[in-house]
Amino acid sequence: MMAHAHDVLGIGNAIVDVLARVDEGFITRHGVPKGSMRLIEEPEALALYADMGPAIEVSGGSAANTIAGHAALGGKAAFIGRVKNDQLGELFAHDIRAGGVTYATPAAENGPATARCYVLVTPDGERTMNTYLGASVEFSAADIDSDLIKASAITYLEGYLWDRPQAKQAFVTAAQIARKAGGQVALTLSDRFCVDRHRDSFLQLIRDEVDILFANESEITALYQTHDFSEAMRQAKADCRLAALTRSEQGSVIVSGDEVHSVPAHPVDAVVDTTGSGDLYAAGFLFGLTHKRSLVDCARLGSLAAAEVIGHLGARPQADLKILARQAGLL
Amino acid sequence: MMAHAHDVLGIGNAIVDVLARVDEGFITRHGVPKGSMRLIEEPEALALYADMGPAIEVSGGSAANTIAGHAALGGKAAFIGRVKNDQLGELFAHDIRAGGVTYATPAAENGPATARCYVLVTPDGERTMNTYLGASVEFSAADIDSDLIKASAITYLEGYLWDRPQAKQAFVTAAQIARKAGGQVALTLSDRFCVDRHRDSFLQLIRDEVDILFANESEITALYQTHDFSEAMRQAKADCRLAALTRSEQGSVIVSGDEVHSVPAHPVDAVVDTTGSGDLYAAGFLFGLTHKRSLVDCARLGSLAAAEVIGHLGARPQADLKILARQAGLL
Numbered sequence: 033m034m035a036h037a038h039d040v041l042g043i044g045n046a047i048v049d050v051l052a053r054v055d056e057g058f059i060t061r062h063g064v065p066k067g068s069m070r071l072i073e074e075p076e077a078l079a080l081y082a083d084m085g086p087a088i089e090v091s092g093g094s095a096a097n098t099i100a101g102h103a104a105l106g107g108k109a110a111f112i113g114r115v116k117n118d119q120l121g122e123l124f125a126h127d128i129r130a131g132g133v134t135y136a137t138p139a140a141e142n143g144p145a146t147a148r149c150y151v152l153v154t155p156d157g158e159r160t161m162n163t164y165l166g167a168s169v170e171f172s173a174a175d176i177d178s179d180l181i182k183a184s185a186i187t188y189l190e191g192y193l194w195d196r197p198q199a200k201q202a203f204v205t206a207a208q209i210a211r212k213a214g215g216q217v218a219l220t221l222s223d224r225f226c227v228d229r230h231r232d233s234f235l236q237l238i239r240d241e242v243d244i245l246f247a248n249e250s251e252i253t254a255l256y257q258t259h260d261f262s263e264a265m266r267q268a269k270a271d272c273r274l275a276a277l278t279r280s281e282q283g284s285v286i287v288s289g290d291e292v293h294s295v296p297a298h299p300v301d302a303v304v305d306t307t308g309s310g311d312l313y314a315a316g317f318l319f320g321l322t323h324k325r326s327l328v329d330c331a332r333l334g335s336l337a338a339a340e341v342i343g344h345l346g347a348r349p350q351a352d353l354k355i356l357a358r359q360a361g362l363l
Numbered sequence: 364m365m366a367h368a369h370d371v372l373g374i375g376n377a378i379v380d381v382l383a384r385v386d387e388g389f390i391t392r393h394g395v396p397k398g399s400m401r402l403i404e405e406p407e408a409l410a411l412y413a414d415m416g417p418a419i420e421v422s423g424g425s426a427a428n429t430i431a432g433h434a435a436l437g438g439k440a441a442f443i444g445r446v447k448n449d450q451l452g453e454l455f456a457h458d459i460r461a462g463g464v465t466y467a468t469p470a471a472e473n474g475p476a477t478a479r480c481y482v483l484v485t486p487d488g489e490r491t492m493n494t495y496l497g498a499s500v501e502f503s504a505a506d507i508d509s510d511l512i513k514a515s516a517i518t519y520l521e522g523y524l525w526d527r528p529q530a531k532q533a534f535v536t537a538a539q540i541a542r543k544a545g546g547q548v549a550l551t552l553s554d555r556f557c558v559d560r561h562r563d564s565f566l567q568l569i570r571d572e573v574d575i576l577f578a579n580e581s582e583i584t585a586l587y588q589t590h591d592f593s594e595a596m597r598q599a600k601a602d603c604r605l606a607a608l609t610r611s612e613q614g615s616v617i618v619s620g621d622e623v624h625s626v627p628a629h630p631v632d633a634v635v636d637t638t639g640s641g642d643l644y645a646a647g648f649l650f651g652l653t654h655k656r657s658l659v660d661c662a663r664l665g666s667l668a669a670a671e672v673i674g675h676l677g678a679r680p681q682a683d684l685k686i687l688a689r690q691a692g693l694l
Contacts, residue, residue, distance in 0.1 A: 087457070131417045145450070
């Protein structure tokens, strides 16, 4: 494989998170499936926001969080995703570039505003996400920069893109360009309801185009329609060259050919907000993978990065991940 | 004194904070006096933002933080301050209203964008603030709602308003309306450099119009041009009916007539970001005062609220202050 300008290129929705603490009653009252992500249109976004308490705003987006985390560890990373030319779009672009990520997708001049995700954080630290896609809804194959894909060792795609035909097409185009150029394709399943909506085409994609799969326990069991994690793991092992399966406080399991590694979770003082924990796990894992670490160390780097974002509101690292990784003997 | 619809009305700049962690070198390189607040124009704001790392956005503004904290404790609060009709203005208005605060200042349709404060947080938790006043710069006596002032037991003013003649005039107008209606006037000195710029007129204001004064150690010693806190305290006692003087980890001293109370600081696990600590001290103190607590309990409520915001990035409470106050036996 030739040397690449970027370790990882992420392609996903460009979203600003609006995070607020709510009680369990708020989730019930709004009829949102707890722990999931659902798409909402503008009227519902406005109604939900009006009912939410004081919030904080932090750049988000699943693949974007992963890319930001990868760069925070010192990796070379790039991102493709669409904002509008508005204050929240400037905020998103600033944050990802300021973290050292190559980001050149032009902001839309017209059309809907920059995407927002209204993240409801319950007292148990669980997050329930309500996404207004705004400018991201028009993301299409035209936004795909093939030179950037060819210059990246791994192209990382979020399953959420599968929800809209245009974005799905962009996604498949990107995967094909990456593999043709000798790069690898990584996928995160994103959300169990997203898996339910797209099971067959996800399975086909995983078998045909995906080198590295990320999923949590509920996503991988949804994919294989089983309640048994071991059974899901066995099937993932047959379908994927490499799968990293996360199990919250039980750590993660890495399966690759004949190798199976169970790696404990990194200790967390207090679970403040799980938003971005899966995204940051992928960040650490991919950093390890592109820096020739063992699979166990990849998982440990993933868990370390996930633990950092669990400790505060928001899905982007606030502490210096390089220092944390050095303290843990991983860098 | 007649019953008031609001315990406290805050008048101040309506600002969204943009907070990022920086190292000490960043502060030096940008020539900003560490720990202070300075006003910057748009070109410098853009240059500073371009050089800052990834940030988070939280509603801010000194008096606005105090009012939000007061409401979070269960008090009846109102705020007057000027945003623009843009995304950051909507964010500010949402947050303060969602906290239960009466906020009805119309957003400006034209002119500069909503004010931002670029808050640089160094590893010691100290914050250095760079404020682009934007829409707040046009705040004037026309924005003062005299009915709201008359309906408030205490009108709380931030010293920062003194920096612009129009806002200063609005400030004096508000104080006069409040006193004429039988309400009390509270002032925070805001910043030691702000005190240096306006010492004589602050002293006159304190002697003529202010019932309750908030200041930290560096502000009160700057006001009385002494290095001796005890001397400053002695002079404050002569000039003010009631002064609450904060001393960071050394707690606070309350002086009122013959009474002097030293109250220890509320324990803080780790100093993450001191942004808003003085503002939240005032919030707790004024809540106590308007709910007939002893001066010592007022100070304890102030310290408790300050301790909460010191524990995370941003100047608005993230935990439930009512629960914290109940746990401490203060509510």
